Amino acid sequence: MRMRKFLLIFMVIISVVMIGMTSRLLHNDSQNAPKAVAGVIDLRQYDLHQNTVSLDGEWDFVPDKLLNYSDFDSYHSYAVNVPSLWSSYKLDNQHFTTLGSGTYRLKILINDTDTILGIKTGNIRMSNAIYINEKRIGQSGEPAENSTYIQQNVPYVAFFSPEKKELELIIHVANFDYASGGGIIGSIFIGDQESIGKLREGSLFYDLITIAAFFTMFIYFAGSYLYAKLEIEQLYFSLFCFMVGLYSTSHGEKILMLLLPISYESLIRVQIISSIGSGIFMLLYFNHVLQQFSHKKFVKALYIIGILLLATVMLPISISSYLQAAHSIYILINIFYLLYIQTIAIFKRLVGAIYLWLSTMAILIYMVVATLNLNINLEIYALPPLLPFICLTMLSLYISHRFTDSYLEKGRLTNALLRVDKLKDEFLAKTSHEFRTPLHGVIAISQSMLEPKESASLTVEQKEKISLIFNITEKLSHLVNDILDFSKLKEGELKLRLTTVDLYSVTHVIVDILSYIGSKDVKIYNYIERGKLLVADEDRLRQILYNIIENAVKYTKQGQVEISCYEEQEYLTIEVRDTGRGIAPEHLESIFEPFRQLEDASKGTGLGLNVTKELVKLHGGEITVHSVVDQGTTFCVKLPVEPIKKDLQQKQQQNKIVLTKDYLPIAFPYFTEKSMGKKILIADDDHINLKVLIDILAKENYSVIAVDDSRQVFEQLQLHPDVDLLILDIMMPHLSGYEVCQQIRKSYTSAELPILMLTAAIRPEDLLAAFQSGANDFLHKPLDTAELKTRVRNLILLKESAEIAIKMETAFLQAQIKPHFIYNVLNSILSLSYLDLDKARIMITDFASFLRSSFSFENTNSLIPLEQELTLIQAYVNIHQTRYPDQLEWEIQMDEPLNILIPPLLLQPLVENALFHGLKNKNGKVIMTIKKEQQMIEIKIEDDGRGMTPEILEKVLSEEPSVHQSVGIRNITKRIKKYENATFHIASIVGEGTTVTLRFPLILDKKR
16 A cells, blocks of 8 residues: 555656756746837847747737727727636636637837748637737637627738838737637747748647657557557557547648638537547546556546546537536646556556656657646646657557567467477378278278169168268278368479370369269269360369369259350459359358368368368469358359460470480371280370380280271271270360260270270279279379270270180071071081082082081171172071972172171171071062262161061060070170171061161272
8 A cells, every 4th residue: 555655746746847957948938038028029139030939928808899000099908918718817817707808909110021930729709800900810700799709719820011110910819609708829930931931830830740650559459450450459559549540630720621621610519529539548548458447436436437538529619618628627637647656566566667658758748738838827738748758659659569478488388389280290191001901901891782683682760870880981081082182282392294185084083082972862964065264283183173173063952053264364264153042241261271061070071171272273273262151152263364365375396296215206096016016095185194105015916096086086996996995084175085986886895996095093983983984994104004005905905805705606596596507507418419400519519608608707896898798698698498489589789799797797697587587488578789978888688477566576685695695696786796886786577577777887898
C-alpha cells in the first residue's frame, strides 16, 4: 500500500514538472516584444521584415454591437485583455455574457507603408470579420448581433497594403452557441507577407506531420490485425492512432474543413468523437497490455463514462459545449490512471514498461496543451512537432521489444518444430514404403476372391466383407501414394519429365477407368478434341486430372461430369464441371490444405487436392475452384501453353525422323525383316522409345514393324496379318492405346494376337483398365531390357501354343469325316469298276485330288489362292455327284476369275455342311456365288434344303461349343475375326433352305 502511494506521489510530481516545463517553453511572451496599451500598439521601432509580432495586450471593446470605423467612437468602449474569453471581462463591475457579439478595435502604428503586410488569426469564437481602415480583408463565418449569425471558427491568413502609418484594426466577433464563451482566444499575428506565410506553413506543417504519423500507424496496425487476427490490443492501438489523427485534423488549423465540405457543426461533433474516442481506446489498449496491473472495475467505470460522453455528440452544440470541461477532465483522468499502472509495471520490471510511461507522458502533455489551447492563449504549434513522435517512438520501441522477444521465442519453437516435422516426414516416408507391398498383396488377394469362379462358393455376406476389405485397402494404397508424393514435394525432390502429351488421350483413359469403377448413375462426358497437345509430365498430368475427375465423380451421386478445355492468351485451361452437391463458400479456401477433411472423412485422405495443387504449380500453372452448394463444382487447371508451340515446331522440323547410331535417318512406318524371326509390331509416338525397342528386338532376330501413329496399327495389321505380337504405348495422339486395343480385340483374341502395353502409370486403376481393354501384359517405363525380352518371349510362346491348338482343331476338322467318307467312296469306286470303268477312273482322280488338298495341313494364319480352295470344293462335289447322280445340282457363279488369297479350308466346310445337313436325304441345289465389291469379296453358299429353326441357328452361331455347332463353323468364325471388316452370316428358313454369306477383304495374289 505504501509502495502504491509513493508511486502515485512520484507520478504526480513528474507530471506536474513536465507540464510546467512545457508550459514555460510554450509561453510566447518576450521581454522585448511590444504590447498593446489602451487600444494602441506601437510597431514603429519593430522590424516586421522576416518577423511576426502578436497583437496581444489591451484592446478597445464595444459589447453587443458590430461597429465600423466611423461609429466606434460614438459608443462607450472598454479596455479588455486579448487574447482571452470575453466571459472573463468585467464591464461596469459585471462579467460579460458567454453568448453575444461585440467589436474589437486596435490601432497599429507602423513606419513602412510600402510593404505588403499580413494578419494570421487563431481561435476566434465563433465567427469573425476583420477590417483594416474600414476595408474588410478576411472573415470566418458571418458575424451578426443576434443568433442569425453563421458560425465558422477556422484560422486564416489575410494580406493587405497599408495606405498610411496608422492602421485601425476592427474585428467583429459573434458567439451564440458555444457555452464557455466567445471572443479572441488565440493570438493574432502581424508581419510582412513572407513572415506570415512562414507562420501559416509552420502551423500546417505541425498538423500535417502529426496527422500523417498517427494515420500511418493506424493503417499499419489495423492492416496487421485484419491480416493476422492476432492480439486485440493491435486493434485498440490502431483505433487510438486513428482518433488522435482525427483529433489533429479537427483542431489547430482545422485541416478537415479544408479537405471536406462539411458544416462547422459537423466539425465540432468530430472534435468530440475524436477526443473522447482517443481516451477510450487509449484506456482499452493499455488495460489489455498491462492487464495484470489493471483494476477491472475502475477501467469498466471509465469505459462506461466514456461511452456516455461519446453519446452527447448527438446533442445540439449549445448543450454539448457545456461538457467541454468534462471531456478534458475525463481524458486527464484516463492519462493519470494509465501513468499510475505503468509506474507500477516499471517497478515490477515489466519488459518495455518505461516506454509505455514515456509515451503516455507525451500524450498527457499533448492533451494538456491542446485543452489549454481551447481556453487560453497557449499555441500548440509553438514547439517543434516532437510530442507525437515521442509518443509513437516510445510505443514503437515497446511493440518492437515485445515482437523481438516473441520472434526469438518463435524461432526457438520453430527450430524444434522443424526437427519434429523432419522426423515425422521421414517416419511417414519409411512407413509408407513398407506399407505398399502388403497393401498391394491384400488388394490382389481380395480382388481374386471376388472373381466369379472364386466367389461362387461364398455367401453374400462374405462377398460384402471381402469387397469392404478391398475398398479399404485400395483407399489406404491411395493414401500411401499421396503421402510419398507429399513428402517428395515438401523436400523438393519431385522432378518433372516434360514431354508432349495428347490431352485427349490422358482424359480418355481416366474416363474409361472411372466409368468402369465408378457409379452407373454418373455420366462422364469428355469434350476435349483429339490432338490437343500439351507439354507436361505425362504421369503427373494424369495424376492431376485423375484426382480432380475422381473427386467430381465421388461427390456426384447422380448427374454428370463434363471435361473441356480452352486456350486463353498463353494458357490452356482444363475445366472439370460436375452437378454434385457443391462446396460451401467458407470451405473453398481450405480444400487445398494438406490433411484437411471438410466432411465425410471416410471418403478421402485429405492429401489428394494438396498434392494436385503442388503438381500444377510445378508445371507453372494454377488451379482454381468455383462451387455453388447443391448445384455443382467447377475445377479449372490453367497450364502454360507456350512451350507447346516450340515443341510442335521442333517436331515439324524433324518430320518424323530419328537417327540411328550411325546417324542414318529412319522414316516411319519402319520395317526390318529377319528371315527366320517372329514378326512384332510396335506403336509409340516417342521416337526415342521406338529406337530403343527396335535395337533391342532386332538383336533378338525378330522382324520389327514400327509406327509412331496409333492409326497406322490397323493398316499394318492388314498388310501383315501374320504379326505375332503387338507392343502398344497407352498414351498416343489421335487414338489411345486403350482404344486401339479395344478395336483389335473385335477381330483377334488375346491368344491369336498378344498385346503388350507400355505405360508410365503407377496406379492400380490404370493397369486394371489396360487389362479390361484386352491387353495381355504391361511394362512400366522406363523399360528394363531383360524384362522386355522375357515378356516378349512369353507372349510369342503363347501365340505359338494357340496356333498349335488351332492346327490340331483343323486336323480334327478333317479327321472327323475321313474314315466313314473314305469307306463310302472306296465302295462307290469298287461298284463303278464293274459298271462304268470311265466313271470309276474319274472318281479315283477326284478322290486323289481331294485327299491331296485335305491332308495338306497348312497354317491357318497363312493364305492360299482362291483357285486352290475351289479345286478342293469341286473335287468334293464331283465325288458326291458320282455317288448320288440325281440328288445334287451344283453351280458356281463368278463373273471373272479372281487372283486373290483366302485362308485355307474357309469354304469347303460350308459346302460340305450344305450337302450333308442341308440336302440330307433330299434332292436339291447348291449355288456358290462369288463377286467383287470394291475392296471386299462376297461369297454366298445357298441351298434349298430343309433349313433350321431360329433356336438351332442361334446355337450354331454361338461362340461356345455345342452339339448343334460343327467344329468347322466355329473354326471359320474364329479365324475371320482377325481380318478387318470380315463378316460371317447365316440366314435360314425351315423348309426353304439356308444361305451362308461371307465377306472377306480383297487380298491380291501378288505372285500371280
